[in-house]
Amino acid sequence: MTTLAPSPSRVRAITSRNISALRSGPEYWVTVLSGVFEPLMYMLAMGVGLGSLMTSGHWTVDGKEVSYLQYIAPAMLASAAMSGAVSETLIHFFFKLRYQHTFEGMLATPIRPVDIVAGELLWALIRSAAYIAVFLAVIATLGVTTPARALVVFPAGFLVSFAFGALGMVVATRLRGPQDFDAVVVGQLALFLFSGAFAPLSRYPEPLHTLAALLPLYHGVELVRGTAFGHLSLALAGHAAYLLALGVGCLTWTARRIELGDD
Amino acid sequence: MTGERVISAKGLAKRYDAFEAVKGIDFEVRSGEVFGLLGSNGAGKSSTMRMIGCVSRPTSGELRVLGMDPVKDGSRIRGRIGVCPQFDNLDPDLTVRENLYAYSRFFGIPRAKGRRRADELLEFFEIADKAHGKVAAMSGGMKRRLTIARALINNPEIVLLDEPTTGLDPQARHLVWERLHQLKRQGITLILTTHYMDEAEQLCDRLVIMRSGRFVAEGSPASLIRTYTQPEVVELRFASDDLRALAEKVDDLGRVEVLPDRLLIYTDRGNDVAARVRDRALGPSSVLVRRSGLEDAFLALTGRDAR
Numbered sequence: 001m002t003t004l005a006p007s008p009s010r011v012r013a014i015t016s017r018n019i020s021a022l023r024s025g026p027e028y029w030v031t032v033l034s035g036v037f038e039p040l041m042y043m044l045a046m047g048v049g050l051g052s053l054m055t056s057g058h059w060t061v062d063g064k065e066v067s068y069l070q071y072i073a074p075a076m077l078a079s080a081a082m083s084g085a086v087s088e089t090l091i092h093f094f095f096k097l098r099y100q101h102t103f104e105g106m107l108a109t110p111i112r113p114v115d116i117v118a119g120e121l122l123w124a125l126i127r128s129a130a131y132i133a134v135f136l137a138v139i140a141t142l143g144v145t146t147p148a149r150a151l152v153v154f155p156a157g158f159l160v161s162f163a164f165g166a167l168g169m170v171v172a173t174r175l176r177g178p179q180d181f182d183a184v185v186v187g188q189l190a191l192f193l194f195s196g197a198f199a200p201l202s203r204y205p206e207p208l209h210t211l212a213a214l215l216p217l218y219h220g221v222e223l224v225r226g227t228a229f230g231h232l233s234l235a236l237a238g239h240a241a242y243l244l245a246l247g248v249g250c251l252t253w254t255a256r257r258i259e260l261g262d263d
Numbered sequence: 264m265t266g267e268r269v270i271s272a273k274g275l276a277k278r279y280d281a282f283e284a285v286k287g288i289d290f291e292v293r294s295g296e297v298f299g300l301l302g303s304n305g306a307g308k309s310s311t312m313r314m315i316g317c318v319s320r321p322t323s324g325e326l327r328v329l330g331m332d333p334v335k336d337g338s339r340i341r342g343r344i345g346v347c348p349q350f351d352n353l354d355p356d357l358t359v360r361e362n363l364y365a366y367s368r369f370f371g372i373p374r375a376k377g378r379r380r381a382d383e384l385l386e387f388f389e390i391a392d393k394a395h396g397k398v399a400a401m402s403g404g405m406k407r408r409l410t411i412a413r414a415l416i417n418n419p420e421i422v423l424l425d426e427p428t429t430g431l432d433p434q435a436r437h438l439v440w441e442r443l444h445q446l447k448r449q450g451i452t453l454i455l456t457t458h459y460m461d462e463a464e465q466l467c468d469r470l471v472i473m474r475s476g477r478f479v480a481e482g483s484p485a486s487l488i489r490t491y492t493q494p495e496v497v498e499l500r501f502a503s504d505d506l507r508a509l510a511e512k513v514d515d516l517g518r519v520e521v522l523p524d525r526l527l528i529y530t531d532r533g534n535d536v537a538a539r540v541r542d543r544a545l546g547p548s549s550v551l552v553r554r555s556g557l558e559d560a561f562l563a564l565t566g567r568d569a570r
Contacts, residue, residue, distance in 0.1 A: 009371055010369065010371070012368075013365070013368035013369050013371070014369075016365065016368050017354070017357070017365040017368065017369075020356075020357050020358075020361045020364070020365055021354075021356035021357055024356060024357055024358055024361065024397070025397075028356070100352070100354065100355055100356070101350070101352035102352070102354055102356075104318075104348070104352050105348075105352040105353075105354065105366075106369055107318050108316060108318060108341060108346040108348070109341055109342070109366065109369035109370055109417075110338040110339070110341050110342040110369065110370060110371065111338075111369050112337075112338055
């Protein structure tokens with residue numbers, strides 16, 4: 001059953017439901033806005049504040065020297081892309097699945113599990129795309145990147161959203177209850193801190209170095225940073241392939257799990 | 264039983280791990296019928312409804328809905344039926360009207376038509392004044408009406424109603440019943456589960472009584488009453504607590520049932536039996552003759568013990 005492709009009109013119907021939810025009151029906006037402010041604040045606090053104390057010469061992308069603000073800005077963008085997607089597909093998805101029974105209602109209509117997975121992921125990507133756009137506008141204004149570079153960074157950030165959106169759904173279907181959100185928060189923080197956002201992974205001792213290199217956000221950070229300041233390389237293609245494979249794998253798994261949810 | 268066959272099941276069964284919820288049932292529903300599934304909690308009513316609604320796969324047996332196979336054509340079948348689930352799953356993130364409109368989109372109904380249909384239904388169920396509020400602000404009765412309205416958004420040929428009036432106050436129940444009668448008059452096939460015998464008696468053309476995953480009786484409400492109980496019941500109350508001893512003194516008058524607070528005598532001549540009880544000078548504190556109802560038939564079939 002999961003081999004069936006999602007129906008575009010049903011995916012649109014799910015998006016239209018989410019837009020209605022966004023328009024129906026201020027509650028949703030609080031979540032949406034806080035998601036983009038967090039990484040922006042980190043970027044300003046660390047990049048501008050702490051960055052002014054950093055000696056130059058340590059921060060390079062593809063051998064090219066950059067400022068500390070430039071070094072962490074793409075990583076913060078990758079993190080915003082991650083948290084935007086995960087907030088939808090992990091937290092909202094979980095509540096819709098377990099508490100609001102939103103999907104149960106949808107599944108009594110022609111909507112199929114594969115349509116829900118595609119529709120919710122699309123919505124997560126729309127939200128993430130807005131985060132990425134805001135981020136790019138801010139860092140272009142700060143002179144961290146140029147508008148031309150921003151056009152290349154955008155799809156890189158989008159791929160990060162895709163991978164994490166799909167991964168979020170897998171986690172959402174495995175959560176036992178809201179008590180597990182604490183673990184999710186710590187997990188997300190660990191990714192944020194140890195994915196080479198603030199310092200190169202080579203500065204970490206083993207086995208932390210190897211372990212961090214396996215984490216999905218590391219590949220997201222490297223991909224976004226590389227597209228922001230470096231040049232196209234095989235390494236970048238490798239990071240992109242990792243994220244793509246992760247996303248596709250997680251999607252397939254989730255659609256299958258919802259399909260069999262009843263039995 | 265005039266219309267064409269819209270649902271048929273043969274040997275239909277549903278098992279969840281070790282638990283067998285439905286143990287092989289056969290039935291047919293014809294278009295325009297109101298078909299009821301009665302039974303205690305856990306009898307298999309909701310599992311049967313979920314299979315008909317194409318959200319739960321039969322473990323074995325054959326099921327056809329609108330001439331199609333629910334496993335292969337689930338999405339297409341669901342497009343032509345309406346579902347009012349046992350527990351409200353209205354969307355708390357949306358307004359009342361958006362709940363209906365979002366559903367119209369799930370059915371692929373064009374936007375303008377979906378909005379029109381949503382407004383019609385809000386009027387029909389008398390909740391139009393709540394249209395722009397959130398669901399959480401509604402009373403239980405209003406939520407139920409909204410859930411039934413939502414089930415009608417696609418002009419369904421069959422509507423599945425799982426305990427449509429459970430938990431509602433009498434006014435709210437009557438309003439729901441009136442609307443369901445109107446749907447019946449429009450020729451919509453209704454399948455409903457209920458615990459309320461008065462509801463089943465009022466609404467159903469035909470019903471089955473389920474017990475532990477099987478059908479134990481089937482027929483019209485009147486025929487079930489005729490078959491499984493006597494037409495009348497004499498209810499006797501006494502000052503004395505020793506109802507068992509008293510029961511023995513009237514057990515030649517009909518089938519006697521001992522309840523904690525009274526005796527029931529099932530008979531076809533209620534007044535006659537009441538007179539004979541009085542003749543025996545047993546001193547009942549009250550004697551009531553009433554017609555048997557579906558509840559008497561149901562209890563005769565499924566027993567009084569709460570499971």
